Amino acid sequence: AQKITQTQPGMFVQEKEAVTLDCTYDTSDPSYGLFWYKQPSSGEMIFLIYQGSYDQQNATEGRYSLNFQKARKSANLVISASQLGDSAMYFCAMREDSGNTPLVFGKGTRLSVIA
Amino acid sequence: NAGVTQTPKFRILKIGQSMTLQCAQDMNHNYMYWYRQDPGMGLKLIYYSVGAGITDKGEVPNGYNVSRSTTEDFPLRLELAAPSQTSVYFCASSYSMRIAGGGASNQPQHFGDGTRLSIL
Numbered sequence: 001a002q003k004i005t006q007t008q009p010g011m012f013v014q015e016k017e018a019v020t021l022d023c024t025y026d027t028s029d030p031s032y033g034l035f036w037y038k039q040p041s042s043g044e045m046i047f048l049i050y051q052g053s054y055d056q057q058n059a060t061e062g063r064y065s066l067n068f069q070k071a072r073k074s075a076n077l078v079i080s081a082s083q084l085g086d087s088a089m090y091f092c093a094m095r096e097d098s099g100n101t102p103l104v105f106g107k108g109t110r111l112s113v114i115a
Numbered sequence: 116n117a118g119v120t121q122t123p124k125f126r127i128l129k130i131g132q133s134m135t136l137q138c139a140q141d142m143n144h145n146y147m148y149w150y151r152q153d154p155g156m157g158l159k160l161i162y163y164s165v166g167a168g169i170t171d172k173g174e175v176p177n178g179y180n181v182s183r184s185t186t187e188d189f190p191l192r193l194e195l196a197a198p199s200q201t202s203v204y205f206c207a208s209s210y211s212m213r214i215a216g217g218g219a220s221n222q223p224q225h226f227g228d229g230t231r232l233s234i235l
Contacts, residue, residue: 043203
């Protein structure tokens with residue numbers, strides 16, 4: 001069974017607008033962490049934001065915020081005030097259980113920001 | 116700051132050849148990982164290591180071998196290259212941290228820039 005599902009293969013957003021990238025996950029473990037990474041066309045993987053299953057508040061990092069709905073098992077990434085440099089692949093990933101187990105990645109969403 | 120360094124960046128192999136993808140990190144991370152990324156797909160875990168001398172299989176280990184003799188280095192070996200192993204390979208590392216009261220670690224994995232491997 002797929003652990004991480006990203007249902008949007010591609011998204012377009014106008015510059016300066018906000019955009020939401022969807023991520024749903026599947027786990028029976030009460031303890032898990034959710035991560036978002038950005039992969040620009042140059043290929044490197046850049047860590048953006050983290051949300052823990054026990055965190056009471058949604059995570060925020062600058063223009064990035066995470067809309068965490070635990071009961072629905074969703075962890076959507078919200079990018080505010082989109083910039084041309086935000087055009088990239090975005091991956092949602094999950095770590096289950098306690099400690100430092102490897103991340104499991106979704107298939108990604110390609111975001112294109114239009115001027 | 117070097118972070119995670121992968122060499123080579125690009126390589127073309129013939130079917131049946133062998134090679135080693137090098138990975139080194141200078142952040143004193145205990146945990147290291149190898150992933151492959153096929154076109155249009157996410158990353159799939161090949162092998163990982165929780166410390167020197169300890170390795171474990173991931174989701175797609177067949178056709179690969181790893182070793183971890185030092186904290187810094189985690190090479191990935193392809194013994195008999197096959198066209199199905201054409202991919203981009205990423206090495207990553209992370210800091211080992213236990214969360215008080217349980218809870219998955221919030222430490223992100225730091226990635227190298229990748230090795231683009233083509234097998235013809």
